[in-house]
Amino acid sequence: MACDPDAETVGNGKEPVPSEVADAIRTLIRWSGDMPEREGLVETPERVARAWREYCRGYGDDPAYHLSRIFHEVGGYDDVVLLKDIPFQSHCEHHMAPIVGKAHIAYLPGDYVVGISKLARVLHAYANRLQVQERLTSEVANCIWEHLKPQGVAVVIEATHGCMTGRGVRTPGVIMKTSRMLGVFRDDEKSREEVLKLIGS
Numbered sequence: 001m002a003c004d005p006d007a008e009t010v011g012n013g014k015e016p017v018p019s020e021v022a023d024a025i026r027t028l029i030r031w032s033g034d035m036p037e038r039e040g041l042v043e044t045p046e047r048v049a050r051a052w053r054e055y056c057r058g059y060g061d062d063p064a065y066h067l068s069r070i071f072h073e074v075g076g077y078d079d080v081v082l083l084k085d086i087p088f089q090s091h092c093e094h095h096m097a098p099i100v101g102k103a104h105i106a107y108l109p110g111d112y113v114v115g116i117s118k119l120a121r122v123l124h125a126y127a128n129r130l131q132v133q134e135r136l137t138s139e140v141a142n143c144i145w146e147h148l149k150p151q152g153v154a155v156v157i158e159a160t161h162g163c164m165t166g167r168g169v170r171t172p173g174v175i176m177k178t179s180r181m182l183g184v185f186r187d188d189e190k191s192r193e194e195v196l197k198l199i200g201s
């Protein structure tokens, strides 16, 4: 079941919800202790189904596509490019609970640069799936490494996990931080220190 990556069409009420999906959500509501037939919950299964299609629209969004329009470096700029504090939402694959945070994506150009919004698009294409934060971090870095062919990539992600706040260990305020460094940011300590200082997180 592929998702349409376009948020304008996914989850906007136009897509029919298969009856087995709505039935599954009714079962979950009943198992949670409520009555799916009561007035306020009658339309909830369809809403929830569409909401999940929207949360998971990344399955229909090819991250590499966003890096398919790259261009030769312009203006002699040969230093780090950083997109900082990119907000994102994802869902953990263990509990399907929200992961909410921000990402910092930096690269040291090789022969190519890319429109800066495309880095955020790559992030969202992977984040809008069921994830673990470590894999999300690696996937974003690897995709940029492979398709932009830079000298270095650094991806740092800081996020809170709903499965640790509203349930389970119930420890609000905890931030999980992950990083993935490739190329010069992995191999050269000075370059790594510089990019981490620029990210400043």
Ligand SMILES: Nc1nc2c(ncn2[C@@H]2O[C@H](COP(=O)(O)OP(=O)(O)OP(=O)(O)O)[C@@H](O)[C@H]2O)c(=O)[nH]1
Binding pocket: 092, 093, 094, 131, 132, 133, 134, 161, 163, 164, 167, 168, 169
């Ligand atoms: N490493 C990592 N762990 C995650 C992520 N999201 C959720 N988790 C953890 O996944 C683990 C699943 O552990 P289980 O013991 O199988 O599940 P559980 O009994 O619900 O665990 P508790 O959350 O401790 O109640 C938990 O420790 C979660 O905190 C993530 O992105 N990365």
Ligand SMILES: [Zn+2]
Binding pocket: 092, 093, 094, 095, 096, 097, 161, 163, 164
């Ligand atoms: Zn979880």
